[in-house]
Every structure is written in C-alpha cells, then in structure tokens.
Amino acid sequence: MTAKVPADTRVGHIHLKVTDIERSITFYRDVLGFTLTQRYGDQAAFLSAGGYHHHIGLNTWHSRGAGPAPEQAAGLYHVAFLFPDRTSLGAALGRVLDHGTALDGAADHGVSEAVYIRDPDGNGIELYRDRPEAEWPRTSDGALAMVNTPLDVPALLAEGAA
Incomplete structure (x- = not known):
C-alpha cells in the first residue's frame, strides 16, 4: 500500500545556502517583497509573508563566498x-x-x-x-x-x- 500524507499538508519553508547574506536579503526582501523577521548576524536570516515566522531561511554556514552549485548535479x-x-x-x-x-x-x-x-x-x-x-x-x-x-x-x- 502506498502511504499518503493528509490533503492539507503544505510545504512550510525553504532554507537556502547562499554566498552573501546581505545580497540575498536584499533580493528576497526588496525585490520579491518578503519581510525580514529575524537574522543571526552575518550568517543567517529568515523572511516571511504575512507575519509567519519564516517561509525562507538563508544561511552562509557552508557557502560564504562559494560559487553556485553545478547545473549538472543533483539538488533543488x-x-x-x-x-x-x-x-x-x-x-x-x-x-x-x-x-x-x-x-x-x-x-x-x-x-x-x-x-x-x-x-x-x-x-x-x-x-x-x-x-x-x-x-x-x-x-x-x-x-x-x-x-x-x-x-x-x-x-x-x-x-x-x-
């Protein structure tokens, strides 16, 4: 038997590795229009729509200054x-x-x-x-x-x- 999740299940949030936290905050806040709800110094930030705690997490924990992920690789x-x-x-x-x-x-x-x-x-x-x-x-x-x-x-x- 195939397992099924409840019909009202939703994707809660995403968390992305980014190379420059300020540049990413600017894009997701000023261009896409999400609200910055919290940040952890220059390492992580959380943004949302409508007052939710966060829909988007951004961090540089393993990616500060790195290049983009290869196009021909598994991932998002x-x-x-x-x-x-x-x-x-x-x-x-x-x-x-x-x-x-x-x-x-x-x-x-x-x-x-x-x-x-x-x-x-x-x-x-x-x-x-x-x-x-x-x-x-x-x-x-x-x-x-x-x-x-x-x-x-x-x-x-x-x-x-x-």
Whole structure:
C-alpha cells in the first residue's frame, strides 16, 4: 500500500545556502517583497509573508563566498512561490524586471501561470498563481490535462501595474 500524507499538508519553508547574506536579503526582501523577521548576524536570516515566522531561511554556514552549485548535479531545481492572484503575480514580476533580473522562462500550464527566474546565487525560483480548480483543463475522463504554452507576459505585467 502506498502511504499518503493528509490533503492539507503544505510545504512550510525553504532554507537556502547562499554566498552573501546581505545580497540575498536584499533580493528576497526588496525585490520579491518578503519581510525580514529575524537574522543571526552575518550568517543567517529568515523572511516571511504575512507575519509567519519564516517561509525562507538563508544561511552562509557552508557557502560564504562559494560559487553556485553545478547545473549538472543533483539538488533543488527550483522553489515555487504561490501568489494569491494574477494582480499580485504581475506586480512581483514588475519588481523583478525593474531590478534587472532576467526571466528564465514563462509558461501557462492551464492550472497555473508561472514565471521562472534565478536568485543572486543561481537558485531557481518559480513565481506563480493557480487558476481556480473549476478552470483546470481536463480530459474527457476527468484527468488533469496540464499544458506548457507561452504566457502573455505583457498582459500579466499590465495587470500587475493597474
């Protein structure tokens, strides 16, 4: 029998090894918009959304001044941040682009709209919003029929700027 976690289980937080704590705080706080909740000197910091103790942990314990992890190695592919609506996703994308961060990609998956970027240490980040479940594409037998089509980035940015 396959084990199953409860349906309301959530990913609580991520903790990333970074090379420069100040640079990473600036990115996650000033660009993505998370709030700095605590720091441990120049070695670790914690950031959150909405007053939670932390969604993101950053540390330099084993990585201060190191280079990025090799692309062709096992490890985290990306972390995904779920925005509550299209407007807030568009606003976040606007801040990212204003900061000079390049897009790695953007896609409409049918169930969600997503943009892909990298943080200053090369960690992959997905910024996305889910569509209401009633709008998810499905096959004739009710199975999900996710897609990978181009996302209308200018329309998303316009909605975020409104």
